Amino acid sequence: MHMSEKTTALDTRIANHEIANEITKEGAFNRQNNRFTTTFGSQPGELPVEVGRYRLLWARICPWAHRAVIVRELLGLQDVISLGTTSPVRTKNGWEFSLDEGGVDPVLGIRYLPEIYAETDPEYTGRATVPTVVDVTTRKVVNNDYFRLTNYFETAFKPFHKEGALDLYPAELRAEIDEFNDILFHDVNNGVYKAGFAQSQAAYEQAYDALFARLDQLEDRLSRSRYLFGDRITDSDVRFYVTLVRFDAAYYSVFRTNRNRIIDFPNIWNYAKDLYQTPGFGDTTDFDAIKRGYQLGNHADNPYQILAKGPDLSVWNKAHDRAEKFK
Ligand SMILES: N[C@@H](CCC(=O)N[C@@H](CS)C(=O)NCC(=O)O)C(=O)O
Incomplete structure (x- = not known):
């Protein structure tokens, strides 16, 4: 019945971790590299920093996404970078926007996070992860570099920090x-x-x-x-x-x-x-x-x-x- 179906899906995911290619032969976890790592800035080839252009997608469970959200708050970037929130329990189809009306992100109109990865790069085979930054003007995933994201908010987005914001990255x-x-x-x-x-x-x-x-x-x-x-x-x-x-x-x-x-x-x-x-x-x-x-x-x-x-x-x-x- 329902229960065993659930167990099977769960078991498969645990067995493979859907991170099978992220396990070494010694059984250790070796995290995948980020796919979208273009930097934010004003140099050619960088992602231009503009008010309202980017949407940060996160799940409240996720530490990597949470740190970007904390920094966005501390620096007062809430009106500069919009925020989309998925439900905390990832489904077999990936992170889901079930907290939103109609179950879709109100800006991007997607039900599951992998949809925007597929739209951006149909060849992408890695995990669709949070945090993800989407350029709402092009509907493309532009950055999922959870490691450096806070540093971009702290440096490239400096002109938009609130008055008296902390300098988190002196x-x-x-x-x-x-x-x-x-x-x-x-x-x-x-x-x-x-x-x-x-x-x-x-x-x-x-x-x-x-x-x-x-x-x-x-x-x-x-x-x-x-x-x-x-x-x-x-x-x-x-x-x-x-x-x-x-x-x-x-x-x-x-x-x-x-x-x-x-x-x-x-x-x-x-x-x-x-x-x-x-x-x-x-x-x-x-x-x-x-x-x-x-x-x-x-x-x-x-x-x-x-x-x-x-x-x-x-x-x-x-x-x-x-x-x-x-x-
Ligand atoms: N982008 C990084 C780190 C971000 C990350 O792992 N986020 C988790 C949530 S905390 C996620 O979205 N996982 C989706 C999945 O495993 O399918 C990675 O690929 O390992």
Whole structure:
């Protein structure tokens, strides 16, 4: 019946992960490259930066997309780049615009994200992923470079930042931030996925060990400053936050990253609450979508589609000690 059909589709997706070509012979997850990577800017061949020209498509579950949405908020780019939101649980046809009236994105008129990838490049065989940036004047996917997207918002879109916007990517710190972000990506942001998608015990344990060794180091770093780079929020904080906010509700169980929870690290936990309570962070975080996306989507082997009741998420609104500690 319905149940077994669902299980079969899910099993196939888990078995192949639809990332079959992203698994090494040692059983480790090796993420696909981004297909649409043209840079934003004013040089020939770059994507011209204009108000209202681009639409950012995201799913609230997704950390890679969430960071672009947080930066869009922090910089006040809401009227410059429009936002389309898919439902948090990916369907077998890909990300679906079922939250919108009639089940289609109101600007692009598409029901599923892969439609716009197919329109842009009929030869494209990779996964249609969020975040995706579409040029609404040409209806083409122009960028899905989740790694650099926030940096474009921070630099190329600078003329459109709101007055008094934070400088999330200060010129004098860029080299350090880039170096830090790279390490953060491998051990933490993508580290949880490497643990969760591993298809061998050794690959899983390697990812787990690297992840917690790095978190121990970051716990120490955050005992010395309020944010990762001193007393100002930077791009790196956004990148760390999106993993932290998903950790206890999803990764801890679904990806087996269970040495300890984020609330067990005194400095990281207070830092995470500090960010959550900062406009742009908590107000773009949807725990229900995160739980559903990871637990009911293809990430988890969950044939009966049971959603875990916990953990208690009200703790994110509790007081933090960061302002007091670093005044
Ligand atoms: N574009 C990157 C990262 C973005 C990414 O993985 N996004 C996920 C959601 S968090 C997604 O859209 N996955 C779609 C799929 O696996 O079909 C990739 O291809 O690995």
